[in-house]
Amino acid sequence: MNGILDFIAGLGRAVLDIVRMAGRVALFAAVALSHVVRPPFYWRTLWGTLVEIGYFSLPVVALTALFSGGVIALQSYTGFAQYHAQNAIAGIVILAVTRELGPVLAGLMVAGRVGAAMSAEIGTMRVTDQIDALSTLSTNPIKYLVTPRLVAGTLALPFLVLVADILGVLGGFTVCVMKLDFSASAYITATIASLKVMDVTVGLVKAAIFGFLIALMGCYHGYHSRGGAEGVGAATTAAVVAASILLLTFDYLLTDVFFSQ
Amino acid sequence: MTDTIPKIRIRGLKKAFGPKVVLDGVDLDVMGGTSFVVIGGSGTGKSVLLRCILGLITPDAGSIEIDGVDVTTLSPRQREPYMARIGMLFQNGALFDSLSVWENVTFGLIAAARAGHGPRITRAQARERAGALLEQVGMDPAVGALSPSELSGGMQKRVGLARAIAARPEILFFDEPTTGLDPIMGAVIDGLIVDCVRRLGSTAIAITHDMASAQRIGDQVGMLYEGRMIWQGSPSTLFDSGNPVVDQFTHGRREGPIKVDVRS
Incomplete structure (x- = not known):
């Protein structure tokens, strides 16, 4: 009992x-x-974070999307060929990439790369008194450190997902045309026919929410880190784990909201 | 020295973290234009005392008056004008890694201008001002272009001092200003602190467990022990205070009323 x-x-x-x-x-x-609507605004921090997330994450997101699109095409072919349904592969690739793979894989890549970096940077500032120093220098630490990162995360991830969508489709196209001997023009026609504005839009909305959540977890855990290098390490791990879990949870909830009939 | 109302008056200040009582009714008066040094062992609450005055930690009880106004009762926005009158040198310098030295030095000036607490300043003017401030702390203005990580510990302390005095604050706080420095560099930093405080006419509170530093910086010295200010006196009486706790601490004796738990 x-x-x-x-x-x-x-x-x-x-x-x-x-x-x-x-x-x-x-x-x-x-x-x-x-603080988003209350001056002063820290444009330099915002711009720096936008470049850090949007530009420097491009290679990892691009490679991930390119190979994932290729894998989807290859796996679909293996299954669909048995039923002579190869024509559906272009539609499957664009649906999977725009609705799910683009936002989720880009989000997970950015969570690992940028969320961890944000947490480590702000955490180091916390344990070396730099955040307290900001307070003594007429600067609100949350306004200076957190607000620009949240805005940058929300704005940058949709851009990355748009790139991931294009490269994911390109990956599928490359595999189908170069390896599986599909007709290039037929594949492109099928892709355009399957492309839905709603799918892309929802993918971008998901991306904006994921970007916000990744930045929020990075900033929150970094801001509240304690106890020197070990504390910063723990905060960084917590930021990446929490962002990844939240991202997948919100992915399900948003999919349910937008696509379940 | 001519003021009758203390620049900083603290009464009954208490702060505990869970079951650990750090400050247990601290009383302290610091007159305008004077330097007060708080000494005490590690973990006796010296830094917590400074952080309470700065508003970085909220005390559990007690009052902290600056020019007669109890700042513990003010909202963060109401505190801002008081914070703008305070400069702080942190123990490890606390320079911003992502900014150059000159941007660190003038960070407060630019931030105050942005927030409407200070005069407008362009980046070119700020850079020029940073050069002048670096010269005041005995550094070549060319150092302004470097990153904080390229500086030695002593140089970082000097940059931190330049940043602390940039806005010509009425009150200056120094958290362990000589910790981690060799004795000569420690004396150099102390000399710069004394020069800056005198030149600005500021009121200063320094915390340290470096007795030589306490004697060089302080007009008055007080010892924090078991959460209370157990002794205050002139730096000349520091090694002969008549208080057994203070004498054990200043002479670094193992035997005496202070029991050191070597396991913690």
């Missing part, structure tokens, strides 16, 4: 911890967002 009670108590504590954490993150995000 005691074992059951202990289990329920432990479960309750865990739920309370999660709720408490969600409340803290929501408050942190609300404070940061409230």
Whole structure:
């Protein structure tokens, strides 16, 4: 009996911890967002973060999208060839890339690359008193460090996903035409016929939300890191794990909202 | 020295972190234009005291008055004008890695202008001002182009000092200004601190456990022990205070009323 009670108590504590954490993150995000419309604005930080996320993440996102599009085409062919349904492959590739693979894979890549970097940078600033120094120099640390990163994450990821969509389709096209001897013109025609503005738009909306969540997790965990190098390392890990889980959770919820009939 | 109202008056300041009581009713008066040095062992709450005055930590109880106004009762926005009058030299310099030295030095000036607390300043003017400030702390203005990571510990402290005095603050705080420096560089930093405080006519509070530094910087010295200010006196009496706790600490004796837990 005691074992059951202990289990329920432990479960309750865990739920309370999660709720408490969600409340803290929501408050942190609300404070940061409230600075979006209140001057002063830190354009240089915003621009620097936009370049860091949008430009320097391009190679990793591009390669991921290119190969994923190719893999989808190859796997689809293996299955569809049995039923002589190869003509559907172009439609499958563009649907998978624009709706799911583009936003999710780009999001996961950016979470690993940029979310970790944000958390490590802000965490290091925390443990070396640089955040306290900001406060003593007439600067609100959340306004200076967090708000521009949240805005940059929200704006940059849709751009990356647009690139990922194009390269993902290109990957599928390359595999189908170069390896599987599809007709290039037929593949392009089928792709255009299957392309839906709604799919691309929802993919970009997902990307904006994912970008916001990745930046939020990076900033939140970095801002609250404690205890020197070990604390910064723990914050960085937590930021990437939390961003990845949130990203996949929101992916399901958004898919349910936009596509379930 | 002529003021009758202390520039900084602290009464009954308390702060605990969970079960650990760090400040247990600190009382302190610092008169305008004077330097007060707080000494005490590691973990006795010296940094917490400074952070409470700066508003970086919210005290559990007590008052902190600056020019007669209790700043603990003010909202963050109401505190901003008071914060703009304070300069702080952090223990490790706390220079911003992502900015050059000159941008670090004039960060507060540019931020104050942005926030409407200070005069407008262009980046060219800021760079020129940074050069002058670096010269005031004995550095070549050309250092302004470097990154903080290219500087030695002593140079980083000097840049931190230049940043702290850039806005000509009425109040200056120094957190362990000589920690990690060799004795000569420590004396150089102390000399610069004394020069800057005198030139600006600022009120200063420094925290340290370097007795030589305390004697060089302070007009008054106080010892924080078990959360309270247990002794205050002139730096000349530091090694002969008549208080057994202070005497054990200043002479670095192992035996005495201070029990050091070597396991922690």
